[in-house]
Amino acid sequence: SQTIHQWPATLVQPVGSPLSLECTVEGTSNPNLYWYRQAAGRGLQLLFYSVGIGQISSEVPQNLSASRPQDRQFILSSKKLLLSDSGFYLCAWSRTTSTDTQYFGPGTRLTVL
Amino acid sequence: GQQVMQIPQYQHVQEGEDFTTYCNSSTTLSNIQWYKQRPGGHPVFLIQLVKSGEVKKQKRLTFQFGEAKKNSSLHITATQTTDVGTYFCAEVLQGAQKLVFGQGTRLTINP
Numbered sequence: 001s002q003t004i005h006q007w008p009a010t011l012v013q014p015v016g017s018p019l020s021l022e023c024t025v026e027g028t029s030n031p032n033l034y035w036y037r038q039a040a041g042r043g044l045q046l047l048f049y050s051v052g053i054g055q056i057s058s059e060v061p062q063n064l065s066a067s068r069p070q071d072r073q074f075i076l077s078s079k080k081l082l083l084s085d086s087g088f089y090l091c092a093w094s095r096t097t098s099t100d101t102q103y104f105g106p107g108t109r110l111t112v113l
Numbered sequence: 114g115q116q117v118m119q120i121p122q123y124q125h126v127q128e129g130e131d132f133t134t135y136c137n138s139s140t141t142l143s144n145i146q147w148y149k150q151r152p153g154g155h156p157v158f159l160i161q162l163v164k165s166g167e168v169k170k171q172k173r174l175t176f177q178f179g180e181a182k183k184n185s186s187l188h189i190t191a192t193q194t195t196d197v198g199t200y201f202c203a204e205v206l207q208g209a210q211k212l213v214f215g216q217g218t219r220l221t222i223n224p
Binding site: 032034041043044046090096101103105106 | 146154155156157158161201203210211212213214215216217219
């Protein structure tokens with residue numbers, strides 16, 4: 001069976017510090033991978049998605065970046081965090097069809113102070 | 114760009130009452146998915162609707178896709194405290210390998 005992992009589960013970072021969130025998927029090959037952000041009590045905002053190694057599509061201009069160094073690894077990064085980067089970051093995967101279900105990881109709750 | 118509008122944003126009901134959330138689009142949807150997110154948790158897939166006029170049931174949950182494929186609804190009969198959470202619809206963008214989520218309806222229940 002497939003599983004998706006995210007770490008860390010929670011993170012408190014000062015403004016201006018760097019960020020690295022990691023997501024890994026097990027039990028499947030060549031998945032589509034997605035990063036979402038959810039502000040408190042709000043909806044899901046798609047940040048990045050990837051259909052293959054090294055292929056990243058950015059949905060929203062911001063100070064975040066994403067990378068996919070391996071087939072089942074997706075990393076979200078920032079060089080300098082802003083207060084507005086606080087939120088719940090969710091990674092998700094789906095099979096390589098546009099109509100397939102997305103399976104979400106447990107998320108990382110980021111607080112920028 | 115395409116987007117789905119979801120209403121209401123919040124809904125508070127007494128346990129045992131029914132609940133409905135609606136998803137509307139100005140354009141024809143290829144298909145639509147529904148997800149549930151429990152408080153503090155992550156979204157979990159519930160169902161996908163593909164055909165015009167489709168109705169699917171999961172126990173007390175009834176999902177409908179409009180005849181024109183421009184709207185969808187999720188109805189819960191006789192809510193229970195385990196139904197608490199935020200329900201999202203998501204539009205599948207054909208060929209784009211991604212979903213566009215509605216803003217969600219947050220359901221709270223008075224036991």
